[in-house]
Amino acid sequence: MSIDSKTVNQYINRFASLIEEKRVREYSGDLKIGVDLGTANIVLAVLDEENEPVAGSLYPASVVKDGLVVDYIGAVEIVRELKKQTEELLGSPLTHAATAVPPGTFGKNKQAMANVVEAADMEVRHMIDEPTAAAAALGVADGAIVDIGGGTTGISILKEGEVIHTADEPTGGTHMTLTYAGHHRIPFAEADKRKRDPKRQDEVFPIIQPVMEKMAAITKRLIGDYHVDQLYLVGGASCFDGAERIFEKETGIETIKPAHPLLITPLGIALHDG
Ligand SMILES: Nc1ncnc2c1ncn2[C@@H]1O[C@H](COP(=O)(O)OP(=O)(O)OP(=O)(O)O)[C@@H](O)[C@H]1O
Ligand SMILES: [Mg+2]
Structure with a gap:
């Protein structure tokens, strides 16, 4: 069976407009945070308990290459900055996050990705692989x-x-x-x-x-x-x-x-x- 494209697209569009308009949505309860460390972009996503988008930010960067951290300090600085900007908009701290690696990333390479997020003062509770993440977002x-x-x-x-x-x-x-x-x-x-x-x-x-x-x-x-x-x-x-x-x-x-x-x-x- 195929996905419900209309509902999925509306959901993604709600997230995209928060990023484009540098806006946050009111929320209650705990937040869910995701950090995507990509080759071209670093993206921070914030959802509420119901998985509804609350905030997001994107930074074009070349600090990670194909799932490997090539500029650790640069990566940490960017994640810190995205976190800071989002916290200012939200008025509350972001204390934890999930992150992801390309499939087949193990050991020290995988740990390096988690270390970037932890060095930006967010506890990494879950690490998943990228396609699993994408599949979840699309249902x-x-x-x-x-x-x-x-x-x-x-x-x-x-x-x-x-x-x-x-x-x-x-x-x-x-x-x-x-x-x-x-x-x-x-x-x-x-x-x-x-x-x-x-x-x-x-x-x-x-x-x-x-x-x-x-x-x-x-x-x-x-x-x-x-x-x-x-x-x-x-x-x-x-x-x-x-x-x-x-x-x-x-x-x-x-x-x-x-x-x-x-x-x-x-x-x-x-x-x-x-
Ligand atoms: N509107 C667009 N049209 C065409 N290409 C685009 C557009 N927006 C971004 N790109 C291209 O998409 C690429 C970045 O995509 P994405 O952010 O998914 O990669 P990444 O997750 O950082 O990298 P990787 O998954 O390889 O580690 C870049 O090559 C960029 O030029
Ligand atoms: Mg990617």
Whole structure:
């Protein structure tokens, strides 16, 4: 069975508008907090006891690379700052949080992610893997989550709520930016900015389309013989309008992209706090 896209999208949109408008919603009871330490963005999500979004903030950063903390001090500073801003808006302290790692992250690498959050004075009660977080936010029990982030594309197959298979491919939004930058011979930062500008999509999309087709072909190969009825696209680099069509065409599997794919994993992480 597919998810209730309308209800899910309304939920995600409520979270997105809090971030965009730098606003918090009134709440009562305990808070659930999630910190997503990504390659391109660090996102803080705050929910109330009923899982309704209360606050959120996002910071573009390159302190984590594909699930590895490459700039520990920088990462801590950003999480501290996001926490401080949110606490000021809320008028109450954030004392704990859940966080997540890409599938297959263990030992010291996993601990380093928790250490970042703890160094920002939030007790880490739960650590989960990213696809489990995304699946929770979408209410998905069966299907495949395809997370196209900054550095990698992660494919996770779920069956009855459990992740039964994961695979990772080092192609992500960064590679789209590099392709676009190369095409126009412009610096990476300028290319990334243009790539993310919705008004430029018509010009950008045909240039990055081969990268997305490659991701879709890889997804098909990685799914292999697993039985998958739906693909769910999450992660910032799936924002392009045509993304679901490309995946559907290449894999032959119905492909669903929720609103604000960049915010799905952070929401799902917060759902696991408490
Ligand atoms: N509106 C947009 N259109 C196209 N690409 C976008 C858009 N917004 C963000 N991106 C791209 O999405 C990528 C970041 O996505 P996301 O925040 O999901 O990654 P991350 O979680 O930080 O990285 P990873 O999961 O690889 O560690 C970047 O490459 C960014 O340029
Ligand atoms: Mg991510």
